[in-house]
Amino acid sequence: MASRTLPKLRQVVLNDVFTQAFEQARQKPLDLTHNQQVARLYRKSLRVLLSWSIHRKTFNEEATTLRARFDEARGCSPAKAARLLREGHEELLEFTHPDPYCLPPMPGGSKHMRYSPLPREICFTDGNYPADAPDYYINPDWSICKPETGKSAIGSVLVDFGKKNME
Template sequence: MPAIRPQTLNDVFQQAANQARQKLPELTHNQQVARLYRKSLKVLSSWAIDRDIFNDEATKIRARFDQARGCKPEKAIRLLREAEDEIFAYTHPDPYCNPVMPGGSKFMRNPPLPMDVCFPDGNYPADAPKYEINPDWSKATPENGKAATGYVLVDFGKKNME
């Protein structure tokens, strides 16, 4: 009779996480190709600094996508897999991001002081802004367009906000 292995705490946590994890929607082939094309342009923008070089290379990428348009489904699946491998191989180790966004070179550089620090008596000048400036974009404000309340998770490894 085989021995029954008792469940460890890690197994229980894995089961709970699997139940809570949302299933990703199944994408159509056109959606996969569109996302692949967009990702290839983003990878290209990390490598090509000059706009003329970027435009030339983007034209070549578009020509490769157009050349494979309308092929048989078996070939399309193979091309999609090969293109994903190629993008993975060409992924930049330090991808470009907007300088003022998390991970950028100007992120949180010289943030403005709060109004009550500048004017402790509460006599604000007439031309002072009526809203609180949020320099790190960690909260939902009209400037950053975030609809969530509270703090936003900043992933410095991927250089984006979630």
């Protein structure tokens, strides 16, 4: 009987270890003020609107309507503001495009890592780097790594190809 419980115990421990490693690598959510939450909701709403709009003129008209909706709720009571924010997130989730547009060099884009730079060690096997050779590395989101750590300036980057974004 003890042999039957041992594999389950190992599985639980391994799952726990992997969960802990994932939580350490994942960026922690920030505690945002109400104004920051509203600003992020507005920007995300504009991105979702851009995914649905074909022409720039249509996007500008709809963006003006969206801005008017945000402006008319300005200065309301905190309880109503919390309710409107929750409803805004629900509406954003409802109208999210099933296949949103993403920039070609970003994860999920058609040019993602198409011409990724080779490491310097491969280009210059003898170790003699030219004076004008770049001495930095590029992250998956094409931002330059911090020189002291060799990693992204914002921490570890996990690329979610299903959502076509980075966490």
